[in-house]
Amino acid sequence: MFDRIVAHLRAPVRIDPAFDERVMAEIATLPALTPVRPVAAWRRLAPLAGLAVAATALVLIARPAPSTRRLQFVVDAPQAATVSLVGDFNDWDAARTPMRLLRADGPVWSAVVPLAPGRYRYAFLVNGSRWLPDSAAPAGSDDGFGAPSSVVTVSGT
Amino acid sequence: MGKEKVGTSDADLVRRVRAGDTGAYAALVARYRDRLGRYAVHMLGNREEAEEALQDAFVRGYRSLGRCDSPERFGAWLFGILVNRCRTAGARAARRRRVFVHDEAALNGASLPNGPNAPNMIERAEFEDLVRWALGRLTPEHREAFLLKFVEDLEYEEMARLTGAGVSALKMRVKRAREQLQVILREAEHV
Amino acid sequence: MKRVALLAVLMVATRAAAQEPRLERVDPAARAPVAALLDSARATGLSTEPLIQRALEGTTKGAPADRVIAAVRRLVADLGRAREALGPSAAPPEIEAGAAALRAGAPPSVLTQLRVARRPPLTMALAVLADLVASGVPADRAAAAVLTLASTARDADLLEFRRAVERDIALGAPPAAATAVRLDASARAARPGRP
Numbered sequence: 001m002f003d004r005i006v007a008h009l010r011a012p013v014r015i016d017p018a019f020d021e022r023v024m025a026e027i028a029t030l031p032a033l034t035p036v037r038p039v040a041a042w043r044r045l046a047p048l049a050g051l052a053v054a055a056t057a058l059v060l061i062a063r064p065a066p067s068t069r070r071l072q073f074v075v076d077a078p079q080a081a082t083v084s085l086v087g088d089f090n091d092w093d094a095a096r097t098p099m100r101l102l103r104a105d106g107p108v109w110s111a112v113v114p115l116a117p118g119r120y121r122y123a124f125l126v127n128g129s130r131w132l133p134d135s136a137a138p139a140g141s142d143d144g145f146g147a148p149s150s151v152v153t154v155s156g157t
Numbered sequence: 158m159g160k161e162k163v164g165t166s167d168a169d170l171v172r173r174v175r176a177g178d179t180g181a182y183a184a185l186v187a188r189y190r191d192r193l194g195r196y197a198v199h200m201l202g203n204r205e206e207a208e209e210a211l212q213d214a215f216v217r218g219y220r221s222l223g224r225c226d227s228p229e230r231f232g233a234w235l236f237g238i239l240v241n242r243c244r245t246a247g248a249r250a251a252r253r254r255r256v257f258v259h260d261e262a263a264l265n266g267a268s269l270p271n272g273p274n275a276p277n278m279i280e281r282a283e284f285e286d287l288v289r290w291a292l293g294r295l296t297p298e299h300r301e302a303f304l305l306k307f308v309e310d311l312e313y314e315e316m317a318r319l320t321g322a323g324v325s326a327l328k329m330r331v332k333r334a335r336e337q338l339q340v341i342l343r344e345a346e347h348v
Numbered sequence: 349m350k351r352v353a354l355l356a357v358l359m360v361a362t363r364a365a366a367q368e369p370r371l372e373r374v375d376p377a378a379r380a381p382v383a384a385l386l387d388s389a390r391a392t393g394l395s396t397e398p399l400i401q402r403a404l405e406g407t408t409k410g411a412p413a414d415r416v417i418a419a420v421r422r423l424v425a426d427l428g429r430a431r432e433a434l435g436p437s438a439a440p441p442e443i444e445a446g447a448a449a450l451r452a453g454a455p456p457s458v459l460t461q462l463r464v465a466r467r468p469p470l471t472m473a474l475a476v477l478a479d480l481v482a483s484g485v486p487a488d489r490a491a492a493a494v495l496t497l498a499s500t501a502r503d504a505d506l507l508e509f510r511r512a513v514e515r516d517i518a519l520g521a522p523p524a525a526a527t528a529v530r531l532d533a534s535a536r537a538a539r540p541g542r543p
Binding site: 091094118139141145146147151156 | 370398400401402404405406407408409410411415416418419422440441444445448451452469471472475476478479482483503504507510514
């Protein structure tokens with residue numbers, strides 16, 4: 001009987017994937033993490049050089065990094081069942097930043113994303129197949145990908 | 158010619174979150190929610206509280222990510238946070254005198270139904286209730302030690318790190334937990 | 349013989365994916381060439397992140413492998429030229445914005461002049477330059493405007509300048525004229541003791 005109990009307790013438990021959304025939504029309301037500036041591939045250098053660079057790397061980490069700013073992206077998307085915000089800030093992964101309907105009576109979708117200073121290309125993906133640019137933002141350069149992009153620049157000051 | 162599947166490691170994801178890519182944390186949540194959820198469910202006895210403690214742990218994990226010294230062991234680090242959250246949640250529930258088991262009768266000390274049709278024909282749902290009830294009869298410390306050892310398969314040294322208790326104390330708790338469960342289950346088994 | 353070649357490609361691709369796991373999402377036909385581009389960029393000290401993002405963008409949009417490779421190759425070149433124009437102390441966001449400005453049509457000399465005219469970070473100034481040109485403002489007009497504002501305007505002011513110009517263009521003003529008008533307005537506002 002004891003073994004049966006243990007076997008039962010060890011059985012996998014499935015948490016509803018909606019849980020992920022709740023966690024990320026709560027995280028989105030937090031004050032931004034101060035990002036640690038990523039260290040370059042100094043470990044690839046020869047061992048002797050590594051020492052000097054290691055000291056530099058420590059300095060890099062010690063210097064306070066610019067903080068992120070939370071930006072709201074909004075798009076008008078009639079006849080949309082789902083809308084995703086996709087861009088340089090989420091590896092162009094359409095599953096990472098689903099947008100929410102702002103108002104029940106209008107097709108306005110919104111998402112809030114924390115962004116470190118820099119320039120980001122992005123677009124909206126409607127119903128998993130139709131790409132929309134942000135009509136309120138500058139256009140990104142065309143790379144012949146067959147779908148538009150917009151750009152947003154976050155100031156470091 | 159087996160090609161090893163390369164995924165995004167915990168260390169990679171932690172690095173990216175620290176660099177400002179909050180979305181990368183979602184991958185860590187997806188990776189660990191079920192495994193950590195299992196512990197929370199059995200420790201706290203109900204889904205709702207378990208998910209609350211789990212969410213709390215993930216959010217705290219995010220906020221204190223800078224203090225994760227070994228990003229490649231993010232899962233273990235986060236589990237430590239969860240164990241702590243479950244203790245707080247458990248203590249809070251005890252103070253509110255919340256019912257651990259859903260069966261009021263059992264709480265009042267009534268034993269499980271005996272009789273000719275009883276335990277040998279325990280149905281699956283009842284079995285789950287039985288387990289939940291039996292675990293609930295343990296003290297939180299014993300339950301915690303039992304789950305960490307028999308369900309999470311941790312070594313005593315690791316358990317000591319997580320709980321702050323000494324190895325011998327933990328061994329004693331696990332032993333007692335096991336003994337108590339045997340007694341409780343024997344009660345249920347006998348006609 | 350063909351099978352050996354295919355195996356070699358797969359092995360290179362696997363090594364590449366091991367170094368940068370996100371490359372796994374990229375079309376196998378593009379993976380090795382993109383990985384090689386990442387390697388060469390890394391070797392010259394350029395950040396690989398914008399390159400990875402460009403490859404992922406093409407992948408998500410369903411672009412054919414040759415387009416993805418071409419886009420990444422072009423970006424490597426732009427980033428290199430931007431870094432050359434902005435100097436070795438330029439930060440990655442500045443280099444990326446500089447690359448965008450060059451791609452939009454601004455000459456490298458403008459980037460170098462900007463470096464002299466304005467304290468870092470230059471990211472917003474370069475971004476505004478790129479965006480103005482993307483909106484249809486002739487490159488020389490956009491460059492002149494940004495350089496004029498560079499020494500005195502804050503990032504927020506540059507951003508507002510760009511938005512104002514774009515609003516005017518949306519309302520029908522010719523891009524060059526819109527830029528001149530807004531520049532004039534900024535100059536008047538900055539002058540002390542104005543009427």
